Structure formats: C-alpha cells, structure tokens
Amino acid sequence: MSLLEELKPNARKRIMDLVSAAGIDVSDWSNFVGGEKRAASNPKYCYEWSFVEMGRFVVVNLWHASMQERNGIVSIDLNLRKSVQKYSQRGGKEVWKARAERLDLAIQEAAKNLLPIRVVVNEGQMRDSNDLNAKASRVEYRLLDPLPWAVTSYDWKTGECTLTRGALARRFVDQFTVQPDLEIAVERRMVSGMAYVRNPAVRHRALERARGACEYCEKPGFTMADGSIFLETHHVVPLGEGGPDTEDNVAAVCPNHHREAHYGTRAAEIRRTLLSRLQHVLR
Ligand SMILES: [Zn+2]
Numbered sequence: 001m002s003l004l005e006e007l008k009p010n011a012r013k014r015i016m017d018l019v020s021a022a023g024i025d026v027s028d029w030s031n032f033v034g035g036e037k038r039a040a041s042n043p044k045y046c047y048e049w050s051f052v053e054m055g056r057f058v059v060v061n062l063w064h065a066s067m068q069e070r071n072g073i074v075s076i077d078l079n080l081r082k083s084v085q086k087y088s089q090r091g092g093k094e095v096w097k098a099r100a101e102r103l104d105l106a107i108q109e110a111a112k113n114l115l116p117i118r119v120v121v122n123e124g125q126m127r128d129s130n131d132l133n134a135k136a137s138r139v140e141y142r143l144l145d146p147l148p149w150a151v152t153s154y155d156w157k158t159g160e161c162t163l164t165r166g167a168l169a170r171r172f173v174d175q176f177t178v179q180p181d182l183e184i185a186v187e188r189r190m191v192s193g194m195a196y197v198r199n200p201a202v203r204h205r206a207l208e209r210a211r212g213a214c215e216y217c218e219k220p221g222f223t224m225a226d227g228s229i230f231l232e233t234h235h236v237v238p239l240g241e242g243g244p245d246t247e248d249n250v251a252a253v254c255p256n257h258h259r260e261a262h263y264g265t266r267a268a269e270i271r272r273t274l275l276s277r278l279q280h281v282l283r
C-alpha cells in the first residue's frame, strides 16, 4: 500500500475532537446557544478549515483527494488566493471566501514562523470549486494525521504554496549556524584583527527578510541536506569601520557575493548597492 493510500481516513471523527487532539484549546466551543452538549456543532468553529495556535502550530483541513505522492513523499499544492479571487469574480458564497482567506492566513503564519502544521485528512464528496451551484462538500471520513507537515514553499507574490508531510519547516541558515567557531574566525580576519559581538537576532532578521535569496544578485541560496536554505550574513559597512550591528547594515548574500564584497574589485559597488537596497526595504 502506498503512503498516500495509508493516509486515507477510514473513520469519521468530529472536528472538535481532532483539533483538540492536535492541542488546540476548544473550551470556547460550548460558548453558544447549543451549550456544552452541542459544542461540537458550534457553527462558529465546526465548518472552519484552519485553526491557529499563535506562535506554536497550525491545524488545517485538507482533502485526501487533493494530495499527491512523489518518490515516497506526500504533499499538497494549494493556492487559496486564487480561490478567493475566483469566488469574488464569479459571485461565490462569502463564507467560502472567508474560509479560504483564513486558511491562507494560517498557512502564512506557519510559513513565516516556521510552525509545524497538523493536518486533518478529509475524505468524501468534494465540492467542484469551479461550479458555483455544485452541492456542498460532504465529509464522510476524517482523521488527524499523526505526522506533522510543514510549508515547504510559499510564493509571497502569488500565494502558490506546497505543504509537505513529514518535512521540517523551512529554515534559513547562515555560516554562523553551520560552523560557528570557524566562521567567526574567518569573518574576523576579513573584517580586521578584532572580534566583535554580533547579535544573533539581527542575523536571523536579515535571513528572514531575504527569504533565501541573495540580497545582491537575488538568486536563491543553496538548499542544505535538511531542507534549510543557506546564505551568508554580511556587515555591509564592516564592524571594523564602525558599521553598526543592525538590520539596515546586515545583508544576507550568497557565498560568492560575500567573498566578492570583501575581496573583489567591485567591492565598493556591491557595498553601495546593498546599502541602498537595505535602506529601501526597511523604510
Ligand atoms: Zn549573490
């Protein structure tokens, strides 16, 4: 049996029980006219596709039929913004739009903060999203996947994204993450004879801002064996020249441009370009 087949749910659990099993606080579900007894059918929650535990994890409902398996890896490609746009243009129901929007926000939250995603796998009659008059979806079976998923790509321009089962949330790493001692020595040599204290939060913010693409040439850094993306953090005006250890002076660049920024004949040009770009994005 393929992984994807194994993932097919064969029992029908209630959404409230599944999100609660994932670790979401469901105490507010009984806070409606139905009370404690009918908490599981609270309309405020039971039709939702996504639940966010801020800063910790995200729970999303996905259709088994939309998942795919490639080389033993199960994933799903989504573009919720496209769905929202489609509903807006063709007069789809407000509630579909709102649900898709919230699902997109939940995925963004996971992508930005590298949160794990817990997936409720649904099986049943999927509504044809291109037919505005189609019958509502009917879930016949649903289960919580015991294995966490992660956002492995999110295109911030288009909303196109991929969630992958069992993946680590994508991380952006630099030379200090990989080889702290050696790299501090190298950078010290490149900067001057002195050691400077660097604030790791500043490096991390630069890496997050760059989102895996060199802030000079805009090409993506390489992917490490664990799925994280490598760039090097660089003080545009070196600490040795009095440059500050702040976000607007730290760029994430590819290894090639990092060395060139220090040693190349175009060093001055690279410095100017990076400085003006950082000022621009941070304004
Ligand atoms: Zn580069």
Ligand SMILES: [Zn+2]
Binding pocket: 187, 190, 233, 234, 235, 258, 262
């Ligand atoms: Zn540097």
